[in-house]
Amino acid sequence: MDQYSTIISGFGGQGVILTGKIIARTGMEEGMEVTWLPSYGPEMRGGTANCTAIISSDLIGSPVVTEPSSLIAFNKPSLDKFGSRVQEDGLIVLNSSLIDDCSTAESNNVIPLPVNEIAKGLGNQKVINMVALGGWSKASGKLSLSALKKGMKLTLEESGKAKFVEINEKALEEGYEAAKEESLASTT
Amino acid sequence: MDQYSTIISGFGGQGVILTGKIIARTGMEEGMEVTWLPSYGPEMRGGTANCTAIISSDLIGSPVVTEPSSLIAFNKPSLDKFGSRVQEDGLIVLNSSLIDDCSTAESNNVIPLPVNEIAKGLGNQKVINMVALGGWSKASGKLSLSALKKGMKLTLEESGKAKFVEINEKALEEGYEAAKEESLASTT
Amino acid sequence: MSEKAVAENTGKMKKVFDKPETLNDQQFSYCPGCHHGVINRLIAEAIDELGIQDTTVGTAPVGCSVFMYKWFDIDVIQPAHGRVSAVATGAKRARPDLTVFAYQGDGDFASIGTNNSAHAANRGENITTFFINNTLYGMTGGEMAPTTLIGQKTTTSPQGRTAKDFGYPMKMSEMLAELDGPTYITRQAVYDVKRIDQAKAAIKKAFRFQMEDKGYSLIEFLSACPINWGMDPAEANERIREEVEEVYPLGDIIERS
Amino acid sequence: MSEKAVAENTGKMKKVFDKPETLNDQQFSYCPGCHHGVINRLIAEAIDELGIQDTTVGTAPVGCSVFMYKWFDIDVIQPAHGRVSAVATGAKRARPDLTVFAYQGDGDFASIGTNNSAHAANRGENITTFFINNTLYGMTGGEMAPTTLIGQKTTTSPQGRTAKDFGYPMKMSEMLAELDGPTYITRQAVYDVKRIDQAKAAIKKAFRFQMEDKGYSLIEFLSACPINWGMDPAEANERIREEVEEVYPLGDIIERS
Amino acid sequence: MGEKKLMRGNEAIAEAAIRAGCRNYFAYPITPQAELLQWMAENMSEQENGTFLQAESEIGAISMVYGAASTGERTMTSSSSPGISLKQEGISYIAGSELPAVIVNIMRGGPGLGNIQPAQGDYFQATKGGGHGDYRLIALAPSTVPEAAELTFEAFNLADKYRNPVIILADGMIGQMMEPVELPSPVDTSDFPSKPWATTGKNGRKSNTIRSFALGAEDLKSINQDLQEKYRKIKEAETRYEEIGVEDPDVLLVAFGTVARIARSTRRLAKEEGIDVGIFRPITLWPFPGDRLSELSRKVDTVFTVEMNAGQMVEDVRLSINSDINTPFYGEQGGVVPDPSRILEEVKKYV
Amino acid sequence: MGEKKLMRGNEAIAEAAIRAGCRNYFAYPITPQAELLQWMAENMSEQENGTFLQAESEIGAISMVYGAASTGERTMTSSSSPGISLKQEGISYIAGSELPAVIVNIMRGGPGLGNIQPAQGDYFQATKGGGHGDYRLIALAPSTVPEAAELTFEAFNLADKYRNPVIILADGMIGQMMEPVELPSPVDTSDFPSKPWATTGKNGRKSNTIRSFALGAEDLKSINQDLQEKYRKIKEAETRYEEIGVEDPDVLLVAFGTVARIARSTRRLAKEEGIDVGIFRPITLWPFPGDRLSELSRKVDTVFTVEMNAGQMVEDVRLSINSDINTPFYGEQGGVVPDPSRILEEVKKYV
Amino acid sequence: MPRGKVEIDADRCKGCGLCIEACPQDVLSLSDDFNASGYNYAATENPEDCVGCGFCGKVCPDVAITVYKKQKEGV
Amino acid sequence: MPRGKVEIDADRCKGCGLCIEACPQDVLSLSDDFNASGYNYAATENPEDCVGCGFCGKVCPDVAITVYKKQKEGV
């Protein structure tokens, strides 16, 4: 792997920022070069928030990515904004709970996940982001589920949120599993 | 005449600034190029005030003069500061009412005038500057007494001080006369 | 209630409340439950009702209201952070025939801009100032303001504001009332219908004073910032009633004429 | 009267009044009859008497007192115009063990520096501020200040200050007393022996408050500027008693502990 | 043109502004420009709708300028070096919002409090942008009192024409000295072009906004591109300079403002010694007359820059001409005004 | 060196300052450097004698820096473009009074309010002096988060060594992005050299004064000469840069900060197309590494400058090298971050 | 027939719930649907109880509500 | 013998006259001479009347006066 970039995008409150940080943190633990760059400022208010995480074997030049390797889109505006920019053969994990019309480039590997429903199943709407991240792990194959679990754990612990580790682990797992089925479905 | 420069220096309140302005104003009326430059700012407070007036037939380059053609010194510190800078064969009009020790360059044309006493005689200490200026007129020969009278009149009128014109005319005259005697004395 | 709207009917129903004309169709960029929105609307209603939309120039602060020019259908000047009172002064001095208002957050009015605010007040500039006190810096992410309450946690007072380190909630309105310049200083809130009606009356009075050349008016609003207070909008309203009003009591502080 | 001096005798005579040690031999640069000189000396006497010459850091304003470092034999910081309160804050925060005072003209404290002044007061910074109100800008040639009296002629109010154009004499002490931060605010004068003694007592009290970690003190001095008032020194004293005190009454405004 | 008057530079600037139709003046006192306020205090209130307001601070003043200029009225502020530094944020806003306004800097010795003597240490600040972001002021540098009046008058026209702030960059000597001035006749303010962008109350039209704000990067980029385009136009049309004896000099001396007039004395002294010193005087410091200087420089081996600073304009001189040519620099600082003969001494090292 | 942490640039700068012994931090919030304040708010008060104070304004903050630095204690402030403009008078005073202090500018789009996206429009301000008078800041431009921490740490040493303010000139991207950082170990503050000039109470010695004031022109001239002499020394000893593939490139690309790291991506892209793009990255913007650049430039026909502004550092590039060499410029503005491939496109015009 | 009626602009609404709190008649509630900005917007649950008092409109920070009231005869 | 005595530093004195106003004993007056700064400085006209009260010193803005006072026996 040279360099793998992911844009994570959604409404404020959907855990977008944290998801990106966990990718970067996990990459770092795995000995990779990483960068994480948020969109910031007032445009976040009531609009879409997004961030970019890059993991790479080499020194990373620009942390800004116009054509990401993958996209995790939590809502329609996010897909509209970034969907068409994903690299050819790139990955799109999208929240099918909120996005009906999944018109994306044919060349993309699209994984629709009903993350809200899955999170509801886990009894906590806050973990939709980890559900999506689990799915991304499976579909991208760039960071293993176990590595992400560790990265997530470290990230949460460092911000004093250790008590949420367990439920988030669950969410990562469920997302991973759901993506398995989804990829199965899309190949059949 | 190419360019004739005069530094006027004394304590704040001795009318230094006005004296210089009148030289410049008179020169202007006479169709000359003129500049007038004051020292300014807090160093005037309780110290010496001075200004430089230049009259010239040509465009004036620098309004700052390190070696003036003439000096009007109202007190000892002024003479100390500027006396030695006066050009060879230059003119020094000094206030002998306040300056006892008149050690100046031999090459200078020195006109000591007891301006305080003369002004007292006129009944107004404020006109010591015009007494000195009258003396300067005589000794320098650069601006005639009548031209200076006109320049002084215009200057005072423009600043709403027309009522002082008369006494200042008197002072100019007395200074002029005193300088006559003084130059006589110094040549005998 | 926008009086202008009184005429229209739908069937037997009459429109009794609607967006004022001085606002255009642009949606506010404020967070859900933010009082800036209510205050903006009240100002627009007052402008409608006084018939001064064509002659009013607003000045919008750097702060959550920076986009005011987008939704107010009046001429708007967008000054540097804190300079709103001085900019309004400049505009009003240049064109005394215009009605000029300054709209300022507490960071703007009471921190970086205190000098300009206090001197506009002291000179009795004939402008109308709306001072939106939400006890912190909304736009930049919830930092402490001079108006932050003791004990209040903000991103720059993570342990809660202490008087020892950071001083006291700054009572701008009371402070400026000590000056001889201001004509009218009042503190208002908009967390319920009664307060909203009172606030609007105050706004109209302040504008009228300006139109009558009576000089400087200041209306301070206790304003909710649910997002940075970490509360839902109803809780935020409650906080004003329970806590903020304790420190900043509502009501007229001075009225001179 | 400098208590330190009490020991020395000349013949049967004892020295009862002399230049305080905290002043060196340099002559002041003030104009004849300027009250800055009296106030400077009183501060120096207070420092002598409290024994804090070695641990005091003064901050001098841009204004007629800009040369303070020349004649005070203490460490002195010379900040930008108006920033004295903020600079004193920085020094005191960095070294709370030092006694830090801010010395500020009315242009400095009440015009360009109002923001820094008001917030140092509101935070209750543990500093001592001397605010020299001579109702104009001395150093720059006698311009109007926020403290200039109505009707007073200055170089920038040649027809006399009018409230309509330039606002009202700014009562900084009263205004800042509305804040919760300050511990001690008082207004003093130095035009006669009685006032001079009172002023010195106030200075010492303010320094003591700082040494006891009690927070912000402000001493406003009504100060004569004979040269720019166009008066001789005795007339200038008279003006304070007759006119200036009318607008700015003497005495303690708050004392909290 | 009216009668000839003996005026201080500060007074001449103030009076020229009034005659140019400036009716809004906001400033804070500072030496050596205090007389400018005083003149305005005395004379502005006599104008119809004239506003003289001593602001609470330089920041207050530049902000009032922002407000008044937003209404389209001719507006000015003045100060000296430290006060101008305080205005930098405001100036960046005025430039970014494309407001016409005139700013006068009567420079003094720096850095910091420095002193109140003449200096030229704010050249960089005025020409490269002392505030943040990419913007330009039109910077005019008078070298005599009459020219100070003339350029001030002209500054208002330029400001209106380009919707751009114009700075008059003079120094304490020009501000303080008196020279005979022929003042321009007062303009008829009703002749001014209309300003449809101004915030004067919407009154039927679409509402106007004055701002320097564009949240989106592409939006702000396009604003910046427009600004740069405008700057290119100004560069083409408004570059000004004066030349004295530049046909075939032994040395070409480049100087602005006060130093340029001192250079005239140097030129005279040099002539006495048989040396031909040409003088190139940029009048617009921005846009800098680099093309013309480049042309002239081809005829000489040495282009000698003299300033009352540690070397600021000399960078623009060097940027303008081929690096094969000698470009020595002589500067005085701290309020020292260079002596004509001292300059000659320096020049002689290169002939 | 401690453990590796994933940190935002703003956080890394704050933590590096604390580890460098900074115990006095004064600032006012502004995007995109708000996290710097937040980090300080959380962590400074845990230090012995640590002061975090949110000032009433940027001017308050720089003035508090003046006061705290006067006592000799390590002191810092931070802001972003408009806030830095407000500090210009204060910075000129700090430089004039020769106080050590560190100033951080996390630049955003300008002019005026502009926006909060990354930009490099304050190069002139930082390197030529946005304030009045002749003074210089040591200007350090990190291009990664770890380097931001490293240079901040170093900034305090430089400031103390030269009694000169040091500015960290970064931008919103570096402030906001996270990268792994190995933080320096905290210094032992008792190792700091003594500061006999500081105002710490005279305590037996002669009294000290901190000032930037000298009424006499000759006095102020001599202060200025001392400053210029100091600047010469700094230039000699402290000029820093990074070079990548500068041995024999087809084009030499000059860029600082964020753009320099993007240039690395351009270099990679170019290599794929068989073009050798060398990169010269000034780390000290002032003193600008002009001598080294001049050397390198002799090997190429084109020295290509890329910046996130309308062309600022490019002036120093051009001043450094022979005017025969091509010195094209490509800039983005308004918060647009240039794309590696877009840069390559521009570069290709010159190969 | 109800005495009042409200129209809520679902796209302007940010689901803050203040109108719901303010309504004396419990006319309003939040929908389960999201609008384009991702908010659960306010809707009329019991439109027939509306008295047209306008409280909801007055407290709405996003000017999302238009209120109608039945007029008295002859007015 | 007088009860008090003052020494005036003629070079520091700026002739403001405030000491003269303040002296309850009319001890002081301005000299006709100028000092180096050009001021008519204060001098003791009636030194024998001085009571050493110190008023002159306290009001002097230029710290130009040193005051001595005769001590009571035994002190």
Ligand SMILES: Cc1ncc(C[n+]2csc(CCOP(=O)(O)OP(=O)(O)O)c2C)c(N)n1
């Ligand atoms: C000179 C300057 N300093 C700081 C900022 C950053 N800033 C933008 S808005 C703001 C404060 C907003 O708070 P407030 O005025 O209370 O308005 P609110 O958003 O709370 O309504 C700050 C500090 C700026 N834009 N310019």
Ligand SMILES: Cc1ncc(C[n+]2csc(CCOP(=O)(O)OP(=O)(O)O)c2C)c(N)n1
């Ligand atoms: C930024 C700045 N603005 C203005 C000045 C000019 N200036 C010097 S002192 C002063 C005011 C002095 O008045 P005040 O503070 O009342 O002190 P005083 O001289 O009356 O004691 C001014 C405006 C300056 N030095 N710096």
Ligand code: SF4
């Ligand atoms: S941050 Fe606070 S003040 Fe700003 S829009 Fe949101 S709720 Fe309103």
Ligand code: SF4
């Ligand atoms: S100008 Fe006024 S305040 Fe300044 S020294 Fe003179 S008398 Fe004192």
Ligand code: SF4
């Ligand atoms: S108009 Fe009154 S009753 Fe009707 S929905 Fe609104 S608040 Fe409820």
Ligand code: SF4
């Ligand atoms: S008050 Fe307005 S924004 Fe809030 S829920 Fe009701 S309609 Fe929506």
Ligand code: SF4
């Ligand atoms: S000490 Fe008292 S009596 Fe003696 S001269 Fe002074 S004021 Fe007069």
Ligand code: SF4
């Ligand atoms: S009070 Fe002091 S300065 Fe004034 S006349 Fe007396 S001795 Fe001289």
Ligand SMILES: [Mg+2]
């Ligand atoms: Mg706020």
Ligand SMILES: [Mg+2]
């Ligand atoms: Mg004063």
